Amino acid sequence: MRLPIAAGVATGAVALTLYPLFQAGAWFWASLGAILVVTSVGMLATRYTLPNWLAPLAQLFAFWIYLTAVFTGDEAWARVVPTKESLVGLLRLVAAGFADIQRFAVPVPDNAGIVLLTCGGVGLIAIMVDFCSARLRRSALAGLPLLSLFVVPASFLGDPLSWPTVVIGALGFLGLLVADGQERVSHWGRAVLVRRTPSFIAPRPAADTGTLRLSGKRVGVTAVALAILLPSLLPTLEPDPLFGFGVGDGNGRGGNSISIPNPIVNLRGELSLPGNSTVLTYTTSDNLPRYLRLYSLDNFDGEQWTMPETKGRPDDLISDAPLPPPPGQGQSVPTSQVSLEVTVSEEVRNMNFLPLPYPASRVRIEGDWRPDRDTLMVFSTRDTAEGLTYQVVSNEPRPTAENLKTAGAIPQAIQQRYLTLPDNLPREILDKAGEVTEAGATPYEKAVKLQEFFTTTGGFSYTLATQGHDGPALSDFVLRSRAGYCEQFAAAMAVLARAVDIPSRVAIGYTGGTSVSGRWNVRTHDSHAWPELYFEGAGWLRFEPTPSGPAGQGTATRPPYTFPEVTTGGDDEPTAQPSAGPTGSDTPTGAANNRRNPLLDQEFGGTPITVDEGMPTAAKIGIGAVVVVLLLLVPAMLRWEQRARRRRVYSRPAVVVGSAGEGPGGGPGVVAVRSNRGEAGVAAAWAELDDALCDYGMSRQPSESPRALARRLSEQYEFSPEAAASMAKLAEAVERMLFARTPGETGSLREDVRRVRRALAATVSRGRRIRAVLLPPSTLLRARALGTRMLDGFDRLENIRIGRPARRNA
Incomplete structure (x- = not known):
């Protein structure tokens, strides 16, 4: 069975x-x-x-x-x-x-x-x-x-x-x-157990069949180990190998295509990670945070948002020329130029798309990086961004509400690409979009109504426990559960925007992060998705439907042009939009010491954000090195503990009685430890001598008596008189214990064991002595013997038959 x-x-x-x-x-x-x-x-x-x-x-x-x-x-x-x-x-x-x-x-x-x-x-x-x-x-x-x-x-x-x-x-x-x-x-009959002869100090017999002992279990375990470890040593052809580790791209820095992971899956994974490691840091010329976009998703098939095919022309190297002009951005909307310096962490892997503010006009970076002309995503099929530092210049649009209310007609090409919705989209989604934006007279006002629906008026809450963005999940999120994380908020607002004829797409990247000592620190939990809506003259603009602050995604912020305009006193002219600058940012000390997201200061009254500095890389390396050293020292520590235990036994005066038996490792002539204190001391001393011979690479013949072994060692290695006498004393104590009928008394054997060990150590090289301390062969052989006994146990289990016992003949 x-x-x-x-x-x-x-x-x-x-x-x-x-x-x-x-x-x-x-x-x-x-x-x-x-x-x-x-x-x-x-x-x-x-x-x-x-x-x-x-x-x-x-x-x-x-x-x-x-x-x-x-x-x-x-x-x-x-x-x-x-x-x-x-x-x-x-x-x-x-x-x-x-x-x-x-x-x-x-x-x-x-x-x-x-x-x-x-x-x-x-x-x-x-x-x-x-x-x-x-x-x-x-x-x-x-x-x-x-x-x-x-x-x-x-x-x-x-x-x-x-x-x-x-x-x-x-x-x-x-x-x-x-x-x-x-x-x-x-x-064919009952399986026969192959007995394995334990080997400790004594050499094997001449007929060595060890090479024939590879059973199916050993072959199988070896095959599994190689299947797991070998991929870590060989180049991989994909960015994400099966088990998540490997040397890297088998093509080195070659190739004309790029394989990227699912952005939505990666986003969910980074937000769910228990650790919050640093992805990148950056500085800006105005000391304000910037959303950094990686991917732009504009295809919605009713199940999910996906990326278009990225195309980079040979003459579009960003190191040779500025990026293409952003679609839809005209002269009627004022712009502001800002520069950033971004440093990507060396721990990031397979980042083939650059995190950039939108729209970037020029990027200075080493390597072969190209922009996608439609989305302005910057990618490379040959290089990755980990550990790189690059400079970005961005001409950001600064539209007013009036600019967006009077935006021009949407080009036909934009409508065909960014207003498409699947035919099977639930009707209630279309109805909800019309209901929410009913009070909006212009596309801009409808967009603001949609943002307010998700952030304030709709009763939505932020949670990572809800997933999904297809048709049924979208209906459940918008109409019933109203709980999700940034993926649901961004996807839902983009769909509802298309439903009311506002071109939209979903961007995935990172929020602005938190300011630490004058630099903005972006971590894995700052991964984010947000919708981008198109307005002629301003181009693609970011909106923020995800709740922010302590109850939402902490570093998410609403853009200034989506705030309501404020009028002053009897003046009918609206004031400027709320400034995105942090409190005290006009002073150098305020900018350097500010540890808050400035836009959160406006929305939540200066709610501080706790910054997890994490463990420095040097400390991680140091801890890893200590762990490796401790693992390598395990055999040495076991050997030291064994020596100390034996020393306590043979350091006491002993009374010897006759007995015989086997010692550690199964070698012949090693004394068995019984209850008598004298026997235990002699046995411990002889076992320590046995292990010392093994550690120093010296052999002991199975047929040698203790006295013959003492004589051979003294003559072969030219012991000093004191060491020879101590060796003879140990041999005599063992023989009296094995063969004498009457008890004999011996003193402490501690000095004798120490003298013989020193004599043996003086005959070998320094490398052998170091190995005897750090990687003692006697301990390693005991570990091997333990593994052999475990395999023998498995063999015995295989011979157990479950079933009706065989009948015996009367």
Whole structure:
């Protein structure tokens, strides 16, 4: 019955790769119960030799009962027996699960419908694995359903798979193959255990069969280890290798195309990271923060916003000429020139798009970087931005409300590209857009109404616990739940803007960050998405529908041109828009010491932002170096602790009685430690001498008596008289303990052991002495012997047969 058990274990091991898809663990326990049910029925089918076609049917029936008991037990008879109502309940949960899958992006909550679908999928795969391995006896074929389970997280996750879960899944499949091999061998007779002879100090016999001891388990474990470690040493062809590590681009700095991750998935991942590491820092000529855009998404297919194909012409190198003029920006709207110096952290990887303020007019950076003429995204197919410092000049539009109210007609090309909506967009979304913007007379006023709907009047809240941006999720976010994070806010406002004929797109990048000692610090939790709306004359302008401050995304800020105009006293002329400058920024000390986002100062009355400085890179490197050194010193510390323990034993006066036995490592002639204090002291002293010989690379023949060993060492290494006498004293003490009938008394052996160790150390090189201290071979050999005994234990487990005991002949 080992095959049904191995099939269940393999399915459970591979199912662990699903854990990043969920927020909690209810799916795991439900799936574990399903695997146990399927495995139990498989064991019974094997035990009573049911036909191969009947076993899967029995498993399906038991699995149905299990699902009924877990998910619709209240509607079943005796909470177990399925009824019509319980079947309808299961079908209703399945439909709800499919609906929830459309609403949420990973990681999904543990809703009953989603858990039912997951549990059902895992249970069906467990049945298929059991059928292939235990019924058809084709365990290798069982890898196909297991692979389908493994592909699910690889398809939905933007981040690389966790290599420990991959190792566990691979070991589960190897265990199934090993069990299949043992089952086949058992048909020819009982498997014979290959005994491994422990090797400590004594050399092996002449007939060494160690090279023939590579069992299937060792080959399998070695293959898994190489499959995980080898990719870290070889060049990868994609920016994100399977397990998230590797040397880098196999093409070096070549290639004419670029493979980028899903911006939405990356955004969700960075906002959910427990750490808040620095992505980049920058300074500005006016000491004000700037949103830095990476990607521009303008295609909405009803499911998600996606990027257009980026195109960079050979003559568009930004090092040779300014960037193309921003679309739609004219002379009627005043502009302000600002310069930035941006430094990207060296810890950032695969940043092929530059974080830039929009619209950038000139960028000075090393490498082959090109702009996309339509979106002004700057990218490279050969270089990455990690560790680079570059300068940016931006001519930012400074529109007034009057400029935007009187914006010109939208060009036909802009309308065709940025007003497109899918035909299956829910009607209630269009109705809600018209309802919210009903009071707006111009596109600008409608845009402001949409922003106010999300930030103030609509009752929305900020949370990372809600995901999804497709049609059903969009309707749920706008009309019902009204809770989400920046992805939902940006996508929803862009869709509603298109619904009222305002060209829109979604930008993804970073907010302005926080000011630290005069520099703006942008961290992973500053990752952000926002909508950009088009107004002829001003071009593409940023809007901010995401709530900000302590209850939202802390560094998100509304642009000045979206604030209402303020009139003064009896003067009908409106005053200027609220300034974006920080309080006290006109003074050098105020600018240098300001640790607040200046726009938050206006919106939230100067609410301070706590800045997590994080651990310096030098400290991380130092801690890593200390950890590595401590790991390397583990054998030395174990050896030192063992020497100290033995020294305490053989330093006391000893009374010797006759006895014999084996010592540490199994070598012949080593004294066994019993309850007598004298025996323990002599045994500890001789064991320490034995380990010293091993550490210094000196051999001891199995046939040598203690006296013969003492004589050979004294003559071969020319011991001093004192060292030779101490060596003879140790040998005599061991022989008296082994062979004498009457007790004998010895004094402390501490000085004798120390003198012999020094004599042995003086005969070897300095390198050998250093190795004996830092990497003592005696300790390493004991670790090897422990691993060998563990393998022997696995071999013994393989010989255990579960079933009816054999009958004995009378």
